[in-house]
Amino acid sequence: MLAADxxxxxxxxxxxxxxxxxxxxALxxxxxxxxxPGRLGVCADEKCADVYADASPAGHRRFCSLTCQNRTRTAAFRRRRARSG
Structure with missing residues (x-):
C-alpha cells in the first residue's frame, strides 16, 4: 500500500x-x-537444502543447524584422515 508520503x-x-x-x-x-539484507542463506551441508535467516552477530553463518555443521565437519575429518593414512 502506498502511503501519503x-x-x-x-x-x-x-x-x-x-x-x-x-x-x-510471513510479514x-x-x-x-x-x-x-544478505542475512538469508542456504545450508552449506551438501545433503541439506534448508534456508535460514542468519541472526548471528558477525553475519557469517553457513549451516542451518548444528547437526548439519557437525555432519560436514565429520565428513571432512574422515576424508583428511583417509588421505593421510
Whole structure:
C-alpha cells in the first residue's frame, strides 16, 4: 500500500482467520529480511537444502543447524584422515 508520503508500507488481510498467524509470520520474515539484507542463506551441508535467516552477530553463518555443521565437519575429518593414512 502506498502511503501519503510516497513510501510503501505493509498492509494485509486474510479471508480465513485461521491463516492470520501464517500471514503475520510471513510479514515478520519480510520485515526481518528487509532490515537485514544478505542475512538469508542456504545450508552449506551438501545433503541439506534448508534456508535460514542468519541472526548471528558477525553475519557469517553457513549451516542451518548444528547437526548439519557437525555432519560436514565429520565428513571432512574422515576424508583428511583417509588421505593421510
Amino acid at each position: 510516497g513510501r510503501v508500507r505493509e498492509s494485509w488481510s486474510v479471508d480465513d482467520p485461521d491463516r492470520a498467524g501464517l500471514a503475520a509470520a 515478520a520474515l519480510r520485515a526481518h529480511l528487509a532490515a537485514h
